[in-house]
Amino acid sequence: MRATVIHGAFDVRLEDRPDPKIDGPGDAVVKVVASCICGSDLWPYRGENPVKQPRPIGHEFVGIVEEIGSEVRTVKPGDFVVAPFVVSDGTCPHCQAGFQTACQNRVGYGSDKADGGQGEYVKLPYADGTLVATPEVPDDSLVPSLLALSDVMGTGWHAARSARVKAGDTVVVVGDGAVGLCGVLAASRMGAERVVALSRHEPRQKLAKEFGATDILSERGDAARDAVLELTKGVGADAVLECVGTKQSMTTAFDVARAGATVGFVGVPHGVEVPIGTMFGRNVGLNGGAAPCRAYLPDLMADVLAGEIDPGKVFDAQIPLAEVADGYTAMHERRAIKVLLRP
Amino acid sequence: MRATVIHGAFDVRLEDRPDPKIDGPGDAVVKVVASCICGSDLWPYRGENPVKQPRPIGHEFVGIVEEIGSEVRTVKPGDFVVAPFVVSDGTCPHCQAGFQTACQNRVGYGSDKADGGQGEYVKLPYADGTLVATPEVPDDSLVPSLLALSDVMGTGWHAARSARVKAGDTVVVVGDGAVGLCGVLAASRMGAERVVALSRHEPRQKLAKEFGATDILSERGDAARDAVLELTKGVGADAVLECVGTKQSMTTAFDVARAGATVGFVGVPHGVEVPIGTMFGRNVGLNGGAAPCRAYLPDLMADVLAGEIDPGKVFDAQIPLAEVADGYTAMHERRAIKVLLRP
Incomplete structure (x- = not known):
């Protein structure tokens, strides 16, 4: 698959990466429908947070579940899902209290346990604790607003x-x-x-x-x-x-x-x-602090699907994933508020 | 009257001061029944906050209203009152919101507008916005717990x-x-x-x-x-x-x-x-931050009068006002948790 890798300041590249596969019983592989660039991605992009070695980047995406591990119960292949910007187990005391960003087993995207979000596929653990599915696959016009629930x-x-x-x-x-x-x-x-x-x-x-x-x-x-x-x-x-x-x-x-x-x-x-x-x-x-988007997802998703809110308006640029480097430039130069990427 | 004046580090003295009198229509003069020494009084006492010039000290007291200005409505001579540690007008937006310590007309004790609390009498402005009276003069055994409502x-x-x-x-x-x-x-x-x-x-x-x-x-x-x-x-x-x-x-x-x-x-x-x-x-x-004791006083006073709480137990020493300097020493040396002074 193709996925975005940050190599250093002002250097992001779309590269070939191994296709993800299920490793554990709680895993899911999601085929990305849309992802985006975060204001916090600009910190390493601008060199303000050093990049020690090349790593996959991106932590906001929506997509279709491709495959699941044997113990996943709340999402299934074919489901459209929103992924919050942190992987959380959903069962630890902090998750149970609604602070999933402080999960005792928190996993970040672009690590050895989960792919980066700005790619074609993402494998992640703790699918039940992390992903939230829509009742049915939504109209494409709703994708930006659902994607906005990942983070912003x-x-x-x-x-x-x-x-x-x-x-x-x-x-x-x-x-x-x-x-x-x-x-x-x-x-x-x-x-x-x-x-x-x-x-x-x-x-x-x-x-x-x-x-x-x-x-x-x-x-x-x-x-x-x-x-x-x-x-x-x-x-x-x-x-x-x-x-x-x-x-x-x-x-x-x-x-x-x-x-x-x-x-x-x-x-x-x-x-x-x-x-x-x-x-x-x-x-x-x-x-x-770091927002527990997972806690808010069910209610905000219902609001988006009911047409009550349309946070997707923050995306003022939609570009193909192949042009991801241009997307970073546009956000860095403040020519775009937020850039949506389509694989 | 006699009142406590701090002159510098480790130097508090009981001195003769002018008897207070009503200056404005919102004023009250309170005859102090009991006052006490605060942990925050130890900052200047220890020299950690410099004392630029001698000033009356003390900001916690209970007493009997002696005299009121022409516009005071909520307390009258003979009432037993608790004074929170800050004088507040009771009418500004911050007082109305329950943050009387941020009163736009806040007055501190031991200033040119209000006497210090560790004395025989205290004149203060904004009596209606500051003092809270008990329904009747309480039994002397309740004085420590009522005094604790001033601050701690x-x-x-x-x-x-x-x-x-x-x-x-x-x-x-x-x-x-x-x-x-x-x-x-x-x-x-x-x-x-x-x-x-x-x-x-x-x-x-x-x-x-x-x-x-x-x-x-x-x-x-x-x-x-x-x-x-x-x-x-x-x-x-x-x-x-x-x-x-x-x-x-x-x-x-x-x-x-x-x-x-x-x-x-x-x-x-x-x-x-x-x-x-x-x-x-x-x-x-x-x-x-600085506690709006005035906001909590009505409910906490009811709890004390009903025997539900007895915060006065924090006073592990009661001494005559004449020995106020010894009281400071006892608190500084942590021989006493909190010292109650009787004029």
Whole structure:
């Protein structure tokens, strides 16, 4: 099969790899229908996380189950499945508590136990604990929104849930990438009365509005803080979604939070300093992390199939898998919000 | 009147101060029945927070209302009142949301607007937003438990509430000072099934058990982490109360938290580094800060008057106000958990 391998900074290649096969009783092999490139894939792509040796990449995909191990019970060949971005056993105490990203037997894609997602096929263990099947094979038009449940929509949902968004809230979303935009959608679905998106890119502003943003602020840093305080009569936001992971984005998130608010964070932290004094003085909480998309998948899948949400709109480019390298370039240069790959 | 003034490290003195009088329509003057020394008073006492100039000290007291301003409506002369450790207006958005410690017009005791608590009388503004009266003047035996509602019991309660303790939880309490002990009591009241207190001091261990601790661990640091993990079959605690505020206590708190848990923190942070990577990877939240004791006072007062809780047990020494300097020494040397002062 063909699969994407990252060799180093700015060097991803589609290569021939061994066809995957069932090794264990809990395994599944999935024929990929669509996969995509994640903002977090750009960290190694940009050289900010070093690539020690070439490895398969990609952790978001949907597809058709091709083959299963002898003990797999919840999916069968022919099923259309969504794969969350982490493989989890589904049975350990952390999985049972709904935090599958902390699974005691967690497996990452592109490792010796599971193929990378940006390829033609993916073999993975713990199929029952990981994959979620649709009731029937969905119309192709729904593929982008189902694919978004692999990561970005579940992650945006986790940001809003971690920030404890509730009906009537004023919510600020820091970050206008695919996750931030899904955070806008999530906050809106949770009944937030006002959803303020920080964005200075016109196409992203437009999508934020489609997803339910009531206000768009193009300011950054101190100016963004001042603008939010002006919007909220000096009080600040009831909940803040931090969807970037940089020092500046975290600072802004705390700056705009009102006393007693929670910052829900889902951006992988890079150089972040937590302002513990502000947290103490104003009782602003910090909560979040690697999103347990598996926990949210059943409900969000039902919402997508019912036409209630359409997170697939974050994909503003669809290209053949053969052009995966161009997809990375487009996302790196911010010409695309998120790139969908078709094998 | 006589009141306690801190002059510098290890130098507190009982001095003559002007008798307080009503200045504004929202003021009250309270004749102090009992006050006490706080763990946070030890920071300036030990010279860890510099004392720039002599100032009245103390922020926990109960007493009888002596006089009120023309617009005070909720307390009247002769009422027995509990004063939370911060003066709050009761009307700003933060007070209305139950975060009175972030009041937009917050006033500290021992400032030019309110007297220190360790004295014979205290004048304060915003009496309606701050003081809570008992239905009738209580029996003297209840004074310690009512005084505990000024700070330590409300703060312990806030730690448990910030950590989102729920029925059936396994809760670890880091810190065996008066606040930590009250945190044990709070977690127990909230229905925690297992309350693990970290303590190596026999009298504190005993009180922790009286307050509902099911397990006492005398280990510290990595050994404490290992002991908690052994108790919880490698999973960790559902909720952790961080009631100290040092780097080591915060590290231990995160080390023993299970994935998806929340660390509720109420110790004023000194040199604390927040392990953002752990928070992200295991979805461990951090939530808390200066406790809005005012918000909890009505319910906790009802519990004390009904004999449901007796947080006053944290006072293991009662001395005349004249001996306040000895009280500081006793607490500094950890000979006393918490010292009650009678004017």
